[in-house]
Amino acid sequence: MPPLTCSGLTTCSIAAVIVQMVGVSLFMLGFFPVKPTLSGVSGPESFRPPDHEVYNLTTPLPPPTHLKSLYQELSEIPPSFDRLILMVIDGLPAEFVLGKDGQPPSKALTDAMPYTQSLLKNGMAIGYHAKAAPPTVTMPRLKAMVSGAIGGFLDVAFNFNTQALLDDNLLGQFFSIGWKMVMLGDETWLKLFPGLFTRHDGVSSFYVKDTVQVDQNVSRHLGYELNRDDWDLLILHYLGLDHVGHIGGRNSVLMTPKLMEMDEVVKMIHLNTIVPQDDIKRQTLLVGAILISSLLFGLSFVFTPQTCAYVVVSDHGMTDNGNHGGSSYEETDSLVLFIGPTKYASDYASATHNTAYQVDIAPTLALLFGVPIPKNNVGVLIAEIFTSLTEDKNQIKKPNVIVVFIVQNCLGPNFTTTTISNDQQLRALELNSWQLLRLLEAQLPGLSCRSFNSDGFSDDQGLGISKCSGSMDEMFCCLYRNAKLLHSSWKLKTVSR
Ligand SMILES: *[C@@H]1O[C@H](CO)[C@@H](O)[C@H](O)[C@H]1NC(C)=O
Ligand SMILES: *[C@@H]1O[C@H](CO)[C@@H](O)[C@H](O)[C@H]1NC(C)=O
Numbered sequence: 066m067p068p069l070t071c072s073g074l075t076t077c078s079i080a081a082v083i084v085q086m087v088g089v090s091l092f093m094l095g096f097f098p099v100k101p102t103l104s105g106v107s108g109p110e111s112f113r114p115p116d117h118e119v120y121n122l123t124t125p126l127p128p129p130t131h132l133k134s135l136y137q138e139l140s141e142i143p144p145s146f147d148r149l150i151l152m153v154i155d156g157l158p159a160e161f162v163l164g165k166d167g168q169p170p171s172k173a174l175t176d177a178m179p180y181t182q183s184l185l186k187n188g189m190a191i192g193y194h195a196k197a198a199p200p201t202v203t204m205p206r207l208k209a210m211v212s213g214a215i216g217g218f219l220d221v222a223f224n225f226n227t228q229a230l231l232d233d234n235l236l237g238q239f240f241s242i243g244w245k246m247v248m249l250g251d252e253t254w255l256k257l258f259p260g261l262f263t264r265h266d267g268v269s270s271f272y273v274k275d276t277v278q279v280d281q282n283v284s285r286h287l288g289y290e291l292n293r294d295d296w297d298l299l300i301l302h303y304l305g306l307d308h309v310g311h312i313g314g315r316n317s318v319l320m321t322p323k324l325m326e327m328d329e330v331v332k333m334i335h336l337n338t339i340v341p342q343d344d345i346k347r348q349t350l351l352v353g354a355i356l357i358s359s360l361l362f363g364l365s366f367v368f369t370p371q372t373c374a375y376v377v378v379s380d381h382g383m384t385d386n387g388n389h390g391g392s393s394y395e396e397t398d399s400l401v402l403f404i405g406p407t408k409y410a411s412d413y414a415s416a417t418h419n420t421a422y423q424v425d426i427a428p429t430l431a432l433l434f435g436v437p438i439p440k441n442n443v444g445v446l447i448a449e450i451f452t453s454l455t456e457d458k459n460q461i462k463k464p465n466v467i468v469v470f471i472v473q474n475c476l477g478p479n480f481t482t483t484t485i486s487n488d489q490q491l492r493a494l495e496l497n498s499w500q501l502l503r504l505l506e507a508q509l510p511g512l513s514c515r516s517f518n519s520d521g522f523s524d525d526q527g528l529g530i531s532k533c534s535g536s537m538d539e540m541f542c543c544l545y546r547n548a549k550l551l552h553s554s555w556k557l558k559t560v561s562r
């Protein structure tokens with residue numbers, strides 16, 4: 066073997082360094098996949114089919130109040146709610162509230178949350194096991210909830226050094242239609258959305274040993290905020306339960322009192338917003354009107370006395386030891402609970418056995434409140450929320466005039482009726498599908514559903530529905546086209562009826 070010369074050694078070292086760098090970059094690319102996101106925000110164009118880009122993206126958006134009515138007009142779905150309370154219980158596994166594998170939660174757990182359980186039993190709330198994507202740590206989960214997009218693992222690195230969320234998201238959309246927002250709780254929200262909140266009280270998530278003050282600092286403003294009508298979105302983010310987990314795990318002695326505290330908050334908000342206590346007389350009349358209408362006219366009649374939507378979510382679950390971050394069932398089993406003015410579910414099982422994805426929150430809330438779905442959303446509308454607002458298909462289509470008369474005379478003109486018809490449900494799904502198609506087309510440049518020609522064989526009804534086969538792309542475009550055809554034929558039929 067020839068002796069190693071100086072230049073030979075240098076060459077070897079350089080080669081080794083290069084090989085190492087290549088290795089590291091391969092690892093980084095594989096482990097931290099950089100997710101390409103679409104820049105910009107969804108605007109009025111999102112209410113048009115993707116193949117009709119009529120809006121010039123460079124034209125500035127109208128001022129908030131105009132934009133709000135423009136969206137309402139374009140979306141063709143009258144908003145069911147005016148205001149939203151989003152309560153985040155950090156680290157609460159959905160299992161604690163909804164049970165697991167068709168079994169209700171243990172007696173200790175149901176006893177700890179009696180009010181929430183009674184809402185579920187009466188069908189006044191509907192819960193979902195909402196699968197969260199890893200990493201199951203707070204910041205990326207909040208981002209997923211408000212943008213409907215799934216971040217990469219790189220977000221973990223940013224979790225402690227949070228920066229403003231620049232991607233299209235619900236809060237930005239709400240802000241653009243002039244919503245006033247209030248945030249109480251985890252200051253991560255303030256870092257993600259600097260300057261967006263009219264009032265806020267951020268608590269630091271740094272002192273994990275503190276399980277009392279973190280939540281007291283949120284609840285102390287609750288009475289004040291619930292009595293004010295100057296906000297459209299109230300975010301409450303309770304960190305205590307997560308801290309209890311970090312200290313003593315799922316079975317910590319502090320867990321039951323913490324669950325009870327959260328249940329009290331749910332009760333307070335529900336009684337104050339959905340069922341105003343100082344309005345007992347009105348409530349009685351309201352119940353009377355519903356009873357009369359259902360007895361006399363056999364209607365399942367839906368109206369919302371106070372148009373406040375109340376959604377309880379958790380950002381992630383926890384393992385038995387109270388840890389989180391990974392992708393086990395215990396960590397990804399997060400909660401979404403819609404607590405309504407309307408009856409959402411017919412029985413306990415249908416209120417608790419539902420599954421969804423955490424990203425589905427974003428499109429569902431966007432469609433409920435009449436703002437465009439964020440651009441990078443991969444979530445799908447939770448259709449039951451819309452269905453429960455739908456009057457019974459077999460009943461009379463229009464709210465009965467006499468009922469409206471009774472309601473308005475007993476309860477004042479401000480009690481308006483809200484009904485979401487099948488058309489609007491279908492419309493909501495259509496808007497969701499357009500947004501997803503736009504995203505797919507941007508991510509897969511080869512996908513060309515627009516140029517898809519209609520030479521498929523026609524079925525009996527001559528709709529032009531074709532059998533789908535071929536590559537994944539072709540299948541997808543074919544299915545999309547079929548859905549589009551069915552949708553328009555359904556619309557034609559209902560119009561001509
Ligand atoms: C969009 O509007 C800007 C200014 O209003 C104009 O310069 C541009 O040509 C328009 N683009 C299209 C595609 O119409
Ligand atoms: C709660 O509020 C008090 C008084 O404003 C403050 O001193 C304390 O640091 C807050 N606690 C947390 C956990 O943010």
Ligand SMILES: *[C@@H]1O[C@H](CO)[C@@H](O)[C@H](O)[C@H]1NC(C)=O
Nearest residue numbers: 294475476477478479480481
């Ligand atoms: C009805 O709503 C209007 C505007 O929101 C308000 O000014 C009025 O006081 C309300 N009336 C009643 C009876 O609550």
